[in-house]
Amino acid sequence: xxxxxxxxxxxxxxxxxxxxxxxxxxxxxxxxxxxxxxxxxxxxxxxxxxxxxxxxxxxxxxxxxxxxxxxxxxxxxxxxxxxxxxxxxxxxxxxxxxxxxxxxxxxxxxxxxx
Amino acid sequence: xxxxxxxxxxxxxxxxxxxxxxxxxxxxxxxxxxxxxxxxxxxxxxxxxxxxxxxxxxxxxxxxxxxxxxxxxxxxxxxxxxxxxxxxxxxxxxxxxxxxxxxxxxxxxxx
Numbered sequence: 486x487x488x489x490x491x492x493x494x495x496x497x498x499x500x501x502x503x504x505x506x507x508x509x510x511x512x513x514x515x516x517x518x519x520x521x522x523x524x525x526x527x528x529x530x531x532x533x534x535x536x537x538x539x540x541x542x543x544x545x546x547x548x549x550x551x552x553x554x555x556x557x558x559x560x561x562x563x564x565x566x567x568x569x570x571x572x573x574x575x576x577x578x579x580x581x582x583x584x585x586x587x588x589x590x591x592x593x594x595x596x597x598x599x
Numbered sequence: 600x601x602x603x604x605x606x607x608x609x610x611x612x613x614x615x616x617x618x619x620x621x622x623x624x625x626x627x628x629x630x631x632x633x634x635x636x637x638x639x640x641x642x643x644x645x646x647x648x649x650x651x652x653x654x655x656x657x658x659x660x661x662x663x664x665x666x667x668x669x670x671x672x673x674x675x676x677x678x679x680x681x682x683x684x685x686x687x688x689x690x691x692x693x694x695x696x697x698x699x700x701x702x703x704x705x706x707x708x709x710x
Contacts, residue, residue, distance in 0.1 A: 489641070517697050528603070528689055528701030529642070574641070578697045586656070587699060589641040 488512045489577050491590035500599045504562040508575030508590055511556065515577040519587065520549060520560045523572045532573075533560070565597045602626070603702035605690050611708045612680050620675040620705045622690030628700070630693040631673040633665060636704075637686045648673060649695075677707075685709045 490509045498504045508518075516537035521529035535542040535549045535558065542549050548561045562569055575590040603624045612618040622631065629650050634642040646655045648667045662684070664676040677684055687706050691699040 487641075494639070519697065521701075526703065528605075528691070528703045531698050531700065534698065580697075585697070586644045586647070587697065589643075591639060591641045 486511075487590070488515075489575055489588050489590040491573075491575055491593050493593050494591070495594040495596070497596045497598060498565045500567055500597055501564045504560075504565045504569065504595055504597065506560040506562075506573050506575075506593050506595065508558045508560075509556055510558075510577050512577070512579070512588075513556070514579040515588075516580065517578045518549070518551060518558050519576045519578075520547075521574040521576060521589075522569075523574065523592070529574055562595075565595075567597050567599050570595055570597045603690060603692055603700055605688075605702035605705050607705060608703060609706050609708070611710060612677075613710055614682065615679050618677050618680055618707070620677075620688050620690075620707070622673045622675070622702055623671050624690075624692045624700075624702075625671070626692055626694070626700060627670065628692035628694045629670065630695060631667060632691040632693070632699060633663075633673070633675050634689040634691065635686045636689055642689055645675070680707070680709045682709050 519534040520532040522532045523529040533547050551558045572592040572594050574592045576587040606621045632647040633645045636642040645659045666674045687704045689704045690702045693699045
């Protein structure tokens with residue numbers, strides 16, 4: 486039973502437009518959420534995170550929104566660039582601690598078309 | 600640059616032949632993780648070390664073992680690889696907070 490779901494396996498967006506990647510979770514104990522980006526032949530790299538005490542966190546072109554009542558988070562990339570083309574993984578944790586496992590979604594492959 | 604290094608990047612082993620994957624880190628992080636990722640699937644945590652304390656996930660098969668001889672190195676041993684163990688194996692480290700830093704992975708092929 487998947488606790489973290491990314492229902493869109495892929496997404497195509499034109500360069501300069503907004504990319505919105507979605508993630509849903511089922512475990513109400515999750516209180517810390519992360520997005521990772523993965524290029525082919527590389528490991529995932531940490532992108533941005535959000536704690537459940539916030540509903541928005543912004544870092545440059547990347548913004549993560551959290552809707553706790555809906556158990557939903559989204560990653561917005563604006564403007565999208567061809568270099569953003571990668572697989573994006575949503576991950577969740579029940580505690581912001583290295584001893585608490587991260588649960589990952591299956592990922593969404595983003596293609597930004599020039 | 601501080602980093603997480605995995606060797607080899609590609610490993611081919613025969614069915615039933617033991618294989619060891621290696622991970623090293625220069626970040627001096629106290630937590631190290633091993634994940635298995637199959638095609639189009641989420642990375643699945645196998646186990647992790649918090650300093651010397653070993654934490655095995657409940658559904659990790661006994662076929663998978665791990666060693667952490669010191670802070671910098673961690674090994675994944677697959678005692679008798681089956682065809683179903685072919686996957687990307689990712690090592691990650693953490694300073695004790697949730698953000699994890701991943702290596703490039705080792706792609707294991709079982710023939």
